[in-house]
Amino acid sequence: MSASLSPNPKFTELLNRLTEINDIKAAISLLHWDQATYMPPGGAIARGRQMATLRRLAHEKLIDPVLGELLEDLRTEETHLPYNSLEASLIRVTRRDYDRAVRVPSQLMAEISQHQSATYNAWGKAREADSFAIVQPYLQTTLELSQEYARCFPGYDHIADPLIDLQDEGMTVATVRSLFEPLRQQLVPIVETITACQPLNDSYLYQIFSSKEQLEFTIGVIHCLGYDLQRGRQDKSLHPFMTKFSIDDVRITTRVYEHHLEQALFSTIHEAGHGLYEQRISPELEGTPLAGGASSSLHESQARLWENIIGRSRGFWEWFYPRLQGVFMRQLGQVTTQQFYQAINKVTPSLIRTDADEVTYNLHIMIRFDLELAMLEGKLAISDLPEAWNERYRQDLGVIPKTDVEGVLQDVHWYVGLIGGMFQSYTLGNLIAAQIYDKVVHNDPEIPFEIERGNVKRLLDWLQHNIYQHGRKFTTQELIEQVTGSPLTIDPFLDYIRHKYEYLYKCKL
Amino acid sequence: MSASLSPNPKFTELLNRLTEINDIKAAISLLHWDQATYMPPGGAIARGRQMATLRRLAHEKLIDPVLGELLEDLRTEETHLPYNSLEASLIRVTRRDYDRAVRVPSQLMAEISQHQSATYNAWGKAREADSFAIVQPYLQTTLELSQEYARCFPGYDHIADPLIDLQDEGMTVATVRSLFEPLRQQLVPIVETITACQPLNDSYLYQIFSSKEQLEFTIGVIHCLGYDLQRGRQDKSLHPFMTKFSIDDVRITTRVYEHHLEQALFSTIHEAGHGLYEQRISPELEGTPLAGGASSSLHESQARLWENIIGRSRGFWEWFYPRLQGVFMRQLGQVTTQQFYQAINKVTPSLIRTDADEVTYNLHIMIRFDLELAMLEGKLAISDLPEAWNERYRQDLGVIPKTDVEGVLQDVHWYVGLIGGMFQSYTLGNLIAAQIYDKVVHNDPEIPFEIERGNVKRLLDWLQHNIYQHGRKFTTQELIEQVTGSPLTIDPFLDYIRHKYEYLYKCKL
Incomplete structure (x- = not known):
């Protein structure tokens, strides 16, 4: 670690604890990398258990009350340090991680972890059989667990807010919608115009x-x-x-x-x-x-x-x-x-989202985002999800999945994670x-x-x-403002798309 | 785990704790495997830290007093179970691991772990420069740490006994010597006879x-x-x-x-x-x-x-x-x-030991074993090790290393582990x-x-x-007696060698 660190022994203690958590997480990442690259098939069952054990350990270390006390003890010090100093940033970000982690009962974390493995396996079977029905009851539980998780963070405007915040701190349904709605309104006609043009040869x-x-x-x-x-x-x-x-x-x-x-x-x-x-x-x-x-x-x-x-x-x-x-x-x-x-x-x-070009890609994302919200709000039943999915594809992209694998079963996200917060980052990233x-x-x-x-x-x-x-x-918003001088807007993206594709397709977009 | 396990909740608790330790150790093994196979060079420093963190965690979990209490609580139960039952074996072996682990102060464990990394690096440099002098001070510390480690287990006959026991439970300098001495006496002339024969063409x-x-x-x-x-x-x-x-x-x-x-x-x-x-x-x-x-x-x-x-x-x-x-x-x-x-x-x-044929191989091992004992006993100074090594090679094998890399620097064992207990297993294995x-x-x-x-x-x-x-x-001795009906002896190995090589070399051995 940096020599610039304050010699405050509380800092040293904080750092030691964080390094320990970091190293456990690195081992989890390696267990995962190996599973995806070189692990022989026989290793799967024990690997699942090993990852769960280490995840639990890392979580226990993070919610240790001693860590909370250290963060409290360092509060005065933090206010005297520059916001962007290593020390202040470390305390601030750790407090955020800590506060979030302690809100969620360990029992719920364990349930989610266990359920995710089961759901992932069911998803594999559902894809093989090309049948959403196989994974539907699992997804029902995922939805309930996602709602329970969100309710650990009372005070939100929308039940998806805590789930979005988990991926993109500070973002909410309201902020995302304020970007996505005008984006969709402009993208759909752009896609229609391009589709009417002479196709490019690939x-x-x-x-x-x-x-x-x-x-x-x-x-x-x-x-x-x-x-x-x-x-x-x-x-x-x-x-x-x-x-x-x-x-x-x-x-x-x-x-x-x-x-x-x-x-x-x-x-x-x-x-x-x-x-x-x-x-x-x-x-x-x-x-x-x-x-x-x-x-x-x-x-x-x-x-x-x-x-x-x-x-x-x-x-x-x-x-x-x-x-x-x-x-x-x-x-x-x-x-x-x-x-x-x-x-x-x-x-x-x-x-298929992952094969999509950069003009249509965001429409795929917005479909998923809206469906997530509808499920969390209780306005869309899991049993109606495939139909809702297909209908939105027809509306926004003019194509209709013939099978569940081509439709609602294509992305792994809902089947290894929670429902909510899983997709907006892609379009925000663009x-x-x-x-x-x-x-x-x-x-x-x-x-x-x-x-x-x-x-x-x-x-x-x-x-x-x-x-x-x-x-x-x-945070994301801090960085964007620091770097670009303004909050996130959709204009540069739309300018980029229009400029590039008008030239490519020789048409007015 | 097996359904045959007693439903005693203390067992379940024991098992859960042991699974956790097992899973941490599996992650350590993967960190090591990856380091040796696919890790990019840049990963080395963090990898060392990650392995040390997880080793410390596994050690802490093993010496947790609650585990000791569980083992105490299960003592009566253990005596009522068949010796070879899963339950009794689990308690017995865990108690052995626990008793051994709690004897060694965590401070010493950490010192050993840190020193081993430093020594391994120095060994690499010593090999590059073909100079034992570079690693000599490190090896001196290794010797002192090995002695300190052994002294955590008072009551031994020979200071190497606890170190041998760590690898081969129940074995001592006395039991190993009682095998090695007659083995060496018979092997040296066998090698001499073969060496005098017409060499085989390879x-x-x-x-x-x-x-x-x-x-x-x-x-x-x-x-x-x-x-x-x-x-x-x-x-x-x-x-x-x-x-x-x-x-x-x-x-x-x-x-x-x-x-x-x-x-x-x-x-x-x-x-x-x-x-x-x-x-x-x-x-x-x-x-x-x-x-x-x-x-x-x-x-x-x-x-x-x-x-x-x-x-x-x-x-x-x-x-x-x-x-x-x-x-x-x-x-x-x-x-x-x-x-x-x-x-x-x-x-x-x-x-070079690792290139040795199966007749001369054990002579390489016995040289190392004897040198380990002499160092631990204080009869051989680290500074005299290269000369002692070369002299024994001359005596037993009739060859003399020209360089340290060909001699005392060839095996990694003393440079990543302790001095003592590192080599006897190879010959015992044969x-x-x-x-x-x-x-x-x-x-x-x-x-x-x-x-x-x-x-x-x-x-x-x-x-x-x-x-x-x-x-x-x-244990090793239990298994050998169960399987072969007698304690470990050197006769089957010597019979095997004589029979095989008399045929190959067409001579009386």
């Missing part, structure tokens, strides 16, 4: 591309983006994710489809975006609760900034595309940069990314030209300086 | 064998031996080892040399031997402290039984050699089974393996013929029934 992406070469190329790309492979690695898993065990061991996973070039490429850049954030947190925060992303939405904003705003830009491929052609000369040798750029930005209203990048270019107009030359260093340094280094010191 | 093993194909073949071999790849896996690491996270997730590692066929093959079979033991522990022991090998020496006996007694036997290769030829036709197509059998059993007095296999063949003379047909099932079932299933229920 057939080049559906040739055979060897997995090995795809993987090597993607690793080359993220290395160029600044992802440090001495302090990270990439492995394959069913669902890509980023995880970290310390700021010097930040790992990502990806998946590769031989017949579809986009999957490995963009999921790798996405996860590397998460990874760049974690790898560039200030070293003095390592081992403390401050060494993480500010929130789910801010983390997602960085993944989407790198994946979409940079990774799907014309300028990015100006430099990278000749290199990609070099690897796949037979497949892409005769495809121009512009053709490739069009292919990776084709807009198609579709059923909005934040656009607002931040708008500011980036305003501050340093050279950056897009640097990227055209294959050089992201100025961008990365800017992000590190303004965002990454701070870890969890600031 | 040049076939030093061609180029592709790593990938070596790995695939070794995995095929251990699959045939019964190692369950649904409940285990093999990865590469600098030093091969076996580790387990549950009886359904037992992993091994290996290393491959393209220019030397023996390395991957026999280190894989060796580690798979450890793995077979762990995978075949009775499922009702899973998650308890009983789910492990009886002792270091018994574990080693199974690794050596599979590696040497089976894996280097003529009968084994009767079936496997044509398959190996199939993979490496160009290299081995014209080498006969008998030539291959001779090559993998060539005896050469050498400097003796136990021979004594057990002698009994196996006596009980079921068909087994060697089955092995010639590539079928180890009868052997494996025998070992599972008589040894593996019991986990830690019995």
Whole structure:
């Protein structure tokens, strides 16, 4: 830890306790990473038990009354320290974590944990049988547990508020709705206009591309983006994710489809975006609760900034595309940069969120967000969920799932977590990314030209300086205002979409 | 856990506490496995801290006075239960672990743990510089800590006794010496006689064998031996080892040399031997402290039984050699089974323990064992260790290390552990393996013929029934007597060596 830390022995005691919790959590993350990458099938049952044991231990350590007393004892000291100092931030953020954790009875935590494992298993079976009915009773319990969880935090305006706050501190149904409603109103006609245009040709992406070469190329790309492979690695898993065990061991996973070039490429850049954030947190925060992303939405904003705003830009491929052609000369040798750029930005209203382009993506999210709220409010019965889902897809995207797997069973979120707070971060992340990048270019107009030359260093340094280094010191809203000078709005995102897709589709949006 | 468990709530409480400790230890094992296989270099510092934190946690849970009280409360119950029942065994073994753990002050444990990391780093530097002097002061402290540790267990006859007991419960310097002294007296002349014979030709093993194909073949071999790849896996690491996270997730590692066929093959079979033991522990022991090998020496006996007694036997290769030829036709197509059998059993007095053949191997161990005792007794100063080491190599094996790396710096043991108790298990393991296999063949003379047909099932079932299933229920000595009907002796091992090598070297031993 930093030498700048106050020598107050209460601080030292606090730090020791937090390091212990941090290390238990790192072990949990490793148990999870291993489960998703290399664990033999036989290991599953014991692994579930091991993760539950360590989660319980970490929770017990966090709600230890001695920790609460330490935080009380440090209250005066905190007020005398600068808000953004390591010490004040550590006390402030730990108090937040502590206050939240002690509100929830251990019994409820254990019930939720146990129920989540059972539900996840049932979800697997439901997907295999393509039948929502199998998981429906589990989801009913999930809903009840989610409501019970929310009621541990009385004083909310909407029952989903505590659940949203858990992912994106300070956000509420009201703040999210004030963004989502106008966003949806503008996006639906944009999608309709684009759908009426001449579709872009993305057939080049559906040739055979060897997995090995795809993987090597993607690793080359993220290395160029600044992802440090001495302090990270990439492995394959069913669902890509980023995880970290310390700021010097930040790992990502990806998946590769031989017949579809986009999957490995963009999921790798996405996860590397998460990874760049974690790898560039200030070293003095390592081992403390401050060494993480500010929130789910801010983390997602960085993944989407790198994946979409940079990774799907014309300028990015100006430099990278000749290199990609070099690897796949037979497949892409005769495809121009512009053709490739069009292919990776084709807009198609579709059923599956994770395959969605960046124009329709947020509609997928808003469907889920609204359905979550309706369930929590008691206005939508679990039994009516599949129908409500399909109806909203018809309305917003003009497509209708033929099966539950294509519909309500597609995302894992409700089946491993709670209902509520699970989806808004994705769209908030897209909005934040656009607002931040708008500011980036305003501050340093050279950056897009640097990227055209294959050089992201100025961008990365800017992000590190303004965002990454701070870890969890600031809340999402604090960071956005600090960085962009205004609260979160939908305008930069819509400007970005309009500008990019008007050019791509040669139409007025 | 087993339904047969007494419904006594004290048992349930005991079990819950033990499962928690077990799960923390599983996480420690995973942190270690990952460090040795996939961890990026940057992860090292935080990983050291994480392992130390979890080790401390596991130790705290084990020495919790409430656990001691539970064990006291269950004392009466224990005496009424059959000795080999799950319940009685669990109480008995836990009491042993508990009694041992509470004797050692936490402060000393922490000091040892911290010192071990520092020493391991210094060892790395000493090896790089090929200079014992670099690690000498560390080893001095290790010696003092080892003595301090031993003195936590007053009442011993020899100061090394508590350290030996830690690995091989019930063994002492006296019992080990009573085996090692006559063994050495007989082995030294056997080695001399063999060395005077016409050397066997092992040049076939030093061609180029592709790593990938070596790995695939070794995995095929251990699959045939019964190692369950649904409940285990093999990865590469600098030093091969076996580790387990549950009886359904037992992993091994290996290393491959393209220019030397023996390395991957026999280190894989060796580690798979450890793995077979762990995978075949009775499922009702899973998650308890009983789910492990009886002792270091018994574990080693199974690794050596599979590696040497089976894996280097003529009968084994009767079936496997044509398959190996199939993979490496160009290299081995014209080498006969008998030539291959001779090559993998060539005896050469050498400097490096891990490369030693099974005749000279125990001489390497006994050198280390005697030096450990001399250091602990204060009769050998750390500064004189390299010279003493070299002198014993000259006496026993007729070879003299030219450098420290070839000599006293070669094994990691003293540099990550304590001095004392670190080496005897290897030779005890060889003796136990021979004594057990002698009994196996006596009980079921068909087994060697089955092995010639590539079928180890009868052997494996025998070992599972008589040894593996019991986990830690019995001590080494109890198991040996149960299984072979007599205490451990050196005769079966010497008979095995004489019989095998008289045939191979065509001489009287």
